[in-house]
Amino acid sequence: MNPPRRLRSVVEVFGEEAGRWGLRGVLGVAPFDDVYRALMPIQGRRLEELCGDALTSMRSAISIAYAYPREAVEAIPLQGYRESWNIYAEAYHRLNEALNETAERVAEEVEGVYIPATLEGIAGEVDRVEDYYGATVSHRVAAELAGVGWRGRSGLIVNPRYASAIRLATIYTPRPLPSTGPSEGSCGGCRACLEACPLLRAERLGEDYRELCRRYILALEARGLEADVCGRCVRACVESFDSGYMGSHLNPAWIERPLYID
Numbered sequence: 183m184n185p186p187r188r189l190r191s192v193v194e195v196f197g198e199e200a201g202r203w204g205l206r207g208v209l210g211v212a213p214f215d216d217v218y219r220a221l222m223p224i225q226g227r228r229l230e231e232l233c234g235d236a237l238t239s240m241r242s243a244i245s246i247a248y249a250y251p252r253e254a255v256e257a258i259p260l261q262g263y264r265e266s267w268n269i270y271a272e273a274y275h276r277l278n279e280a281l282n283e284t285a286e287r288v289a290e291e292v293e294g295v296y297i298p299a300t301l302e303g304i305a306g307e308v309d310r311v312e313d314y315y316g317a318t319v320s321h322r323v324a325a326e327l328a329g330v331g332w333r334g335r336s337g338l339i340v341n342p343r344y345a346s347a348i349r350l351a352t353i354y355t356p357r358p359l360p361s362t363g364p365s366e367g368s369c370g371g372c373r374a375c376l377e378a379c380p381l382l383r384a385e386r387l388g389e390d391y392r393e394l395c396r397r398y399i400l401a402l403e404a405r406g407l408e409a410d411v412c413g414r415c416v417r418a419c420v421e422s423f424d425s426g427y428m429g430s431h432l433n434p435a436w437i438e439r440p441l442y443i444d
């Protein structure tokens with residue numbers, strides 16, 4: 183990987199952090215205005231609060247992602263409840279921690295503002311999933327526009343190398359950095375996540391799967407799962423990639439545009 187000159191120091195910091203955490207990652211850049219315009223109005227207002235007076239000088243959004251280790255994805259049961267699910271839950275906490283520390287360091291490097299990976303524990307603190315929207319700023323919007331991945335049928339960002347087994351954070355910066363986006367991928371004929379999850383199929387019938395998903399996760403936590411996660415759709419996505427379908431359907435030029443840390 184040979185990053186453009188203006189991105190070198192950012193990629194260097196990301197690489198150092200990925201090495202420190204023993205994780206693989208991907209980084210992309212989108213024009214700030216494109217991300218700001220694409221956010222839900224309530225999240226645009228949250229971004230205004232977080233950036234304060236610096237908002238008008240912002241030029242770029244840096245999307246970073248770490249990939250789940252393979253064994254964490256394989257610990258997700260495709261049916262029933264299994265104690266191994268907590269291996270995935272532990273990886274979720276660790277990826278969030280790694281992303282938050284990495285995003286903080288990248289923000290220092292580019293004199294920017296970072297949005298942490300997630301608000302852990304929020305599923306049980308809101309009455310409806312909509313209550314969550316104003317509390318943070320979507321990482322998925324920045325990731326799509328930065329070319330890190332496309333919005334999959336599961337609603338998750340799907341990266342051409344790691345499928346949807348990634349977690350995201352975003353850094354906003356006044357530096358004009360070269361864009362690596364937008365995403366050109368799509369799920370094509372794949373429907374693996376829909377086959378794995380009845381709640382995603384319910385979305386097709388007009389139900390809001392995100393609210394159903396939130397309630398399902400709360401039920402899992404009541405059984406002993408130690409994070410706001412489920413991940414069956416993630417495992418299904420990874421297994422679909424294993425089948426080789428995506429390799430034959432995605433544009434090879436786009437796949438190489440974001441910057442990978444292996």
Ligand code: SF4
Pocket residue numbers: 336378379380381382391394395396398411412413414415416
């Ligand atoms: S996290 Fe679980 S419940 Fe939620 S959409 Fe994915 S598979 Fe379905």
Ligand code: SF4
Pocket residue numbers: 334335336337340345346368369372373374375376415418419420422
């Ligand atoms: S499982 Fe298939 S359809 Fe679902 S998000 Fe992944 S690639 Fe898209």
